[in-house]
Amino acid sequence: MSAVNAAGWRPEMGSAAAGSAETTSGDKALMLEEALIFELREPGTCGVDIDAADRGPVAGLARFLRKAPAALPGLSEPETVRHYTRLSRQNYAIDLGPFPLGSCTMKHNPRLNEKVARMPGFADVHPLAPQQSARGALEVINQLAFWLIELTGMHGVAMSPKAGAHGELCGVLCIKAALEARGENRTVMLVPESAHGTNPATAAFAGFSIESIPATADGRVDLAALTARLGPDVAGVMITNPNTCGLFEREMKTISDAVHAAGGYVYCDGANFNAIVGKVRPGDLGIDAMHINLHKTFSTPHGGGGPGSGPVVLSKALSPFGPLPYTARMPDGTVRLIEEEDGAAEHPQSFGRMAAFHGQMGMFTRALAYILSHGADGLARVAEDAVLNANYVLRSLEGELEAPFAGSGPCMHEALFSDAGLAEGFTTLDIAKGLIDEGFHPMTVYFPLVVHGAMLVEPTETESKAGLDRFIGSLRSLARRAKQGDEGLKSAPHFAPRRRLDETQAARKPVLVWKGDAAA
Numbered sequence: 001m002s003a004v005n006a007a008g009w010r011p012e013m014g015s016a017a018a019g020s021a022e023t024t025s026g027d028k029a030l031m032l033e034e035a036l037i038f039e040l041r042e043p044g045t046c047g048v049d050i051d052a053a054d055r056g057p058v059a060g061l062a063r064f065l066r067k068a069p070a071a072l073p074g075l076s077e078p079e080t081v082r083h084y085t086r087l088s089r090q091n092y093a094i095d096l097g098p099f100p101l102g103s104c105t106m107k108h109n110p111r112l113n114e115k116v117a118r119m120p121g122f123a124d125v126h127p128l129a130p131q132q133s134a135r136g137a138l139e140v141i142n143q144l145a146f147w148l149i150e151l152t153g154m155h156g157v158a159m160s161p162k163a164g165a166h167g168e169l170c171g172v173l174c175i176k177a178a179l180e181a182r183g184e185n186r187t188v189m190l191v192p193e194s195a196h197g198t199n200p201a202t203a204a205f206a207g208f209s210i211e212s213i214p215a216t217a218d219g220r221v222d223l224a225a226l227t228a229r230l231g232p233d234v235a236g237v238m239i240t241n242p243n244t245c246g247l248f249e250r251e252m253k254t255i256s257d258a259v260h261a262a263g264g265y266v267y268c269d270g271a272n273f274n275a276i277v278g279k280v281r282p283g284d285l286g287i288d289a290m291h292i293n294l295h296k297t298f299s300t301p302h303g304g305g306g307p308g309s310g311p312v313v314l315s316k317a318l319s320p321f322g323p324l325p326y327t328a329r330m331p332d333g334t335v336r337l338i339e340e341e342d343g344a345a346e347h348p349q350s351f352g353r354m355a356a357f358h359g360q361m362g363m364f365t366r367a368l369a370y371i372l373s374h375g376a377d378g379l380a381r382v383a384e385d386a387v388l389n390a391n392y393v394l395r396s397l398e399g400e401l402e403a404p405f406a407g408s409g410p411c412m413h414e415a416l417f418s419d420a421g422l423a424e425g426f427t428t429l430d431i432a433k434g435l436i437d438e439g440f441h442p443m444t445v446y447f448p449l450v451v452h453g454a455m456l457v458e459p460t461e462t463e464s465k466a467g468l469d470r471f472i473g474s475l476r477s478l479a480r481r482a483k484q485g486d487e488g489l490k491s492a493p494h495f496a497p498r499r500r501l502d503e504t505q506a507a508r509k510p511v512l513v514w515k516g517d518a519a520a
């Protein structure tokens with residue numbers, strides 16, 4: 001790490017020569033260079049003037065006091081604000097441009113959702129507030145639960161899981177509880193090759209052993225291999241539908257019937273529900289449990305680690321085992337929330353709790369605002385437009401990039417390409433880095449694993465045709481450069497704040513402590 005002068009800039013930056021691309025400050029136009037906060041100032045200075053603490057009354061606590069000052073960077077308030085604002089300008093966001101990450105559903109989050117989520121009655125509701133004073137919040141949860149049950153054709157829903165993977169765990173624990181109630185010890189969970197990585201991880205975490213089911217040449221579950229493996233040791237199957245190749249599993253009902261006939265349960269990873277919402281009801285396909293990523297299908301912001309929200313809808317067979325609090329369809333057809341204190345009487349077979357309190361309130365309000373503002377017809381249109389956009393990307397680029405399943409019929413919400421046909425030594429990574437120079441966030445790369453050098457593009461329904469054409473144009477030119485062996489592409493990105501990083505080193509040997517700390 002190079003030395004930093006008092007102003008915070010590396011000395012070598014101040015070497016602008018006439019006509020050079022470098023500047024004296026290191027900044028390029030309004031693209032501002034930024035050092036680590038620890039490099040900006042010596043420890044010891046402070047942004048606010050506070051009198052030294054009177055240590056008299058806490059003398060007995062002296063052993064808890066610091067022996068030496070904390071090695072905090074000393075910055076003034078405006079310097080601190082500028083540091084973080086500069087960093088934020090180096091970030092890429094859905095509000096700056098498209099985020100074509102396959103499997104992630106990075107759609108625009110309408111501002112109306114934010115307005116509703118920030119209403120004080122929702123934003124400030126305390127998790128320990130007495131129920132009488134939180135009626136409105138509970139009604140939001142109940143209404144959202146009603147919509148999720150309606151849209152999926154299922155019997156009940158557990159709203160509390162905090163994200164997709166947490167929802168998977170909830171569903172698999174329901175399966176476990178149902179098997180225990182039947183007095184059966186089934187230990188194997190079948191997971192197709194094309195499954196999302198969280199599926200086998202979840203089943204293993206819940207104590208099942210995983211067996212992989214191959215995919216057919218057209219990118220779907222091998223039905224014959226799956227049915228051949230069913231038996232008295234199989235607890236169930238976890239299938240992603242639409243799957244991670246962007247294809248609808250057309251044999252889903254046949255698969256569910258076969259699994260049920262063999263005494264197992266069907267878990268569906270519903271993270272891709274945005275492709276079929278309003279069109280297909282998972283309950284009609286014989287699915288027993290499915291999580292819904294509110295932060296994907298029903299807008300709401302995500303990325304950067306959350307928050308997420310992963311309600312799990314359950315079939316009539318699994319409903320009795322759902323966690324509390326639980327929302328179920330009552331005999332009169334209405335949907336009602338069963339609170340924990342009523343659980344012993346109304347929901348006695350529940351396996352327990354998934355989380356403290358009711359779940360992610362902010363995500364519930366955003367998702368309900370999204371659902372109500374679209375309405376039933378608008379949600380079906382969301383699925384149509386998401387599928388249309390993905391097929392437009394697939395058909396526009398299938399001649400430029402190898403599209404391994406282009407012959408398997410229309411894709412759903414995402415288009416999958418492989419690195420076949422690139423010039424010797426050129427990889428999917430080169431194309432992804434080239435997209436950064438073009439001003440786009442790269443698509444998902446090297447996933448799913450069933451395809452070599454996978455590039456998975458999910459445009460979502462919120463991108464316009466003009467926006468898609470720009471993206472397609474950039475990807476087309478990058479594909480041509482990679483096929484022609486344009487060496488410049490191998491060192492992309494050229495225009496980003498940082499060049500190509502050593503990602504292996506960054507993951508294996510992250511430098512999390514500033515060297516200066518050791519001296520302090």
Ligand SMILES: *Cc1c(COP(=O)(O)O)cnc(C)c1O
Nearest residue numbers: 103163164165196198269271308
């Ligand atoms: C995102 C995703 C998950 C995991 O959901 P999280 O909310 O990130 O935990 C699981 N399966 C698929 C197919 C996904 O796209």
